[in-house]
Amino acid sequence: MISIIVNGEQRDVDVAPDTPLLWVLRDELNLTGTKFGCGVAQCGCCTVHLDGVATRTCVLPVSQAVGKQIHTVESLSSDNAHRVQKAWIAEQVPQCGYCQSGQIMAATALLNKTPHPTDAQIDQAMTNICRCGTYGRIRAAIHRGAAEA
Amino acid sequence: MESPVFDRADFIRLTGMLGAGLALAINVPGCAPAAGPSAKEFAPNAWVRIAPDDTVTVMLGKSEMGQGVATGLPTMLADELDASLQQVRIEFAPPGSQYADLKMGMGPIMITGGSTSIADMWIPLRTAGATARAMLVAAAAKQWGVDPASLRTSDGVVRQEGSDRRASYGSLVAIAATLPVPANVPLKSRDQFTLIGKTGKTAQRIDVPNKVNGKSVFGIxxxxxxxxxxxxxxxxxFGGRVKSFEATKAKAVHGVTHVVQVSNGVAVVAKNTYAAFQGQRALNIVWNEGPNAHLNTPALFAAAEELGRTRKNERVALLKGNPGHVEGRVFEATYRGPLLAHATMEPQNATAHVHDGACEVWAPTQGPTAAQEAAAKAAGVPLERVTLHTTFLGGGFGRRLETDFVTEAVEVSKAIRGPVKVQWSREDDTQHDFYRPMSVNNVRAVLQDGKVVSLSHQVVQASLLRRALPRLMKNGVDFSSMADVVDVPYRIPNMRVTYIEHENGIPIGSVRAPQANWNDFVTESFIDELAHAAGKDPLAFRLAMLPAGSRSARVLKLAADKAGWGEPQRPGIAQGIAHVFWGGTYGALVAEVSLQGKMPKVHRIVTAVDCGTVVNPDIVTQQSQGAANFGLSAALSGKITIQNGRVQQSNFYDFTVLHMADAPPIEVHIVPSSEPPSGIGEIFVPPIAPAIANAIFKLNGKRLRSLPFSDALA
Structure with a gap:
């Protein structure tokens, strides 16, 4: 049994310690907001916060998340009250929406660390893939979220 | 009010109209009430139900894969109904001919593709809304004993002019449900629209709230x-079969429960996805590779070029004038286009449960009818015993028109006698796609006095219709492969367009804007070549070949005007322009490009689009931006290559796609129009590559005749 802290709650899961955190969240804890895209930490669909740091969980063994505060998209708010969610709605960012949990978690971590990021800082921090091509609106939403902090 | 003409069979039923098959076993938040139609709802037709709590449920006959149909379609119905989008709930319709897409010309099947959804539903959904509204008005008139002509509707409420009588739609459903369904209810005139064509908060996408908090339910x-x-x-x-396999190591993986052979390979079943993936890798399989093991990309191109030279089985798709006998300066060129993967963000998957002579499937599918048929076949049950639930799609781009993932899930469920989700890895998804066909295009033009007097275009491609709908081929020509070749807008007196089918063993399919997404690169690059050869400005050269005031000319002028075409550019930057016609829509795109090492850098994109009446301007903008980025991704680095019958790429590190840092600002300018609406989901995929190539020619004098640019500039 492995014990982890997810969205403020201790959760015990019966998985092999090398199981990636992504699959623990999705298949064991049914937190399906965090998505699977590539399995090799290239696309960022699986991004969550580990002690506040945006982390790709498809290659992160659950054993390495023990003792850390894990926060998923579900922790932002279920009623879209978080400023990044609000910014995403105001800019009408999502199309298919599949990558957006990861985009939002990456953007939230960026804004927490860098309250008013420049375009260059956004380019550097936001390396998540979006096949619908919502990049321009993601950028606008990050600037909006920064302005409303 | 006169009693409208009606048929007794059209009497409203309070319940059961839509069948018990609708009930979802899963809760799809923001999408549907879990229980399907309730007994107290008013359901005047297949498209809408109104509940006593004022909820308006709109049935979606199309799949939502990002293109905005889950908002655009209800907008059309809600406008005529005089309801607000905020009271609308959406529900994905089950397979059924009443939800067929008739615009696609493929028969009475449910399918989402070809940028047809809004055009297909423009009249039916508005009629459904207007009819329901008329009945709610009649219900209020009956309840109050007043003339229906004295009643007005807005935001889901009926009011009487000059009195304080008002009733919400929900309060009227019991009476409305007893009234006859009127025929020939008039639709609104354009100036009466309250939602169609509007922007702002009231026009925001219905699906967005649940896409920012993780609640939206995708297939996975x-x-x-x-x-x-x-x-x-x-x-x-491709096409290989299992000769033998050894499953000991796979079965030893913690959590693996079954290893079963299915028609497409060997399935490892487990208690979680990760164990299944580990088991998949631990299998020891000997393959009978079959006849495709010799396929290689260079040889495939050589074979296509040989077909083009020998003109074996060349079929004429269009002949105008006498292109073989025109005097002037002759220009010839060959363009080569690569295979391309879809790379939807959500890897393919489906969930199935075969039990008790029935089959239930949950799938992110663009083709519910085809998916249902595939499930019935795989399960060995009658079609009516298959219940299909369409989920949200994590991207479609044509990949989810296929049914392979549905067949797999049903086969595995049948084998293990229980519910199962078949989940593809990114590697599975990249290497087992139905790719955009590779293409060789031979073009020839004759210039006289700076004008194109003759154009010949030979397309050598595998046929998309051959596998899917061979009956739709005409005289051996797959016209679905000829977009932006047979329908070039330019007035050229002599034209010859030919088609050579190059069947070659590669599994192929539709990729967003098929095959315009390649052909437009050829047409719009070659026109640009000719413009420079004639010593003309590429925009002026195009406009001189277009009827003044044509929709093509208007979008070209608008994009050029907004982009500042012809004005001096910053050092090292050039503009390129391209036209596109797709899904009944006209588009033009200007790209501002520099060269950074051996790659183009796009600094700004300006688009102009004429898609007829605009239902939702912000979604038109959003789709234009997204499609241009999709095309940019393919243009910069998108290619699949084959070695010994195997796909050489496997994941996003070798099938590279566009990232934030390379995504330019994209301006979208919409031509005001009162024409019927046409497609918007794909229009700007095709013209970005030629616009970039045309800019690069201005920068370095090199004409790039193949994609992607990462190879062409290397």
């Missing part, structure tokens, strides 16, 4: 009680 998120997870090892060579 479906959970069925007792469900197991499966991964399938498929033949690395």
């Amino acid at each position: 998120d479906v959970r069925v009680p007792g469900m197991l997870y499966a991964a399938i090892a498929r033949s690395p060579v």
